[in-house]
Amino acid sequence: MVERHNTDVLFKALADPSRRKLLDLLHANDGRTLNELCEHLEMTRQGVTQHLGVLEAANLVATAWRGREKLHFLNPVPLQEIYERWIAKFEKPRLKAISDLKKRLEKGNG
Known part of the structure; x- marks a missing residue:
């Protein structure tokens, strides 16, 4: 049952074009900040943050802190x-x- 849930979360994350664009951006240049990602999407910071949260829940994005900056990496x-x-x-x-x-x-x- 856990595997099915993980697969459902993963496919849900991939279903949205904005989330796929975020993955493409991270593939092109890994380790981006929220501000750097927002520059490429026509939505609010809050909207980008929510999409990143879905990608993190699906284990497609990992994060690391560098000082005060939160960096996002493609997994x-x-x-x-x-x-x-x-x-x-x-x-x-x-x-x-x-x-x-x-x-x-x-x-x-x-």
Whole structure:
């Protein structure tokens, strides 16, 4: 049940375009402050803070303090887990089919 809750929280976090933009910003330049992130979004600081809270709850963003500044960092581990659970298993048969086709074509030309 805990895994389902974590997955639900993660997909909810990814469902919003503003949160995906925050993740893209952190991917491009990790360790940003709230002010730096606000510069790229047309919303209030409070709105950005709320979106960051959802991303933190989903474990997609980690924070660290540097003096008085709170820095935000992308945590790609949950995304890798989604890839392994939901994407990679569907990719394997396709890749195997391409590999098998390549082997058959090479046999025909040999």
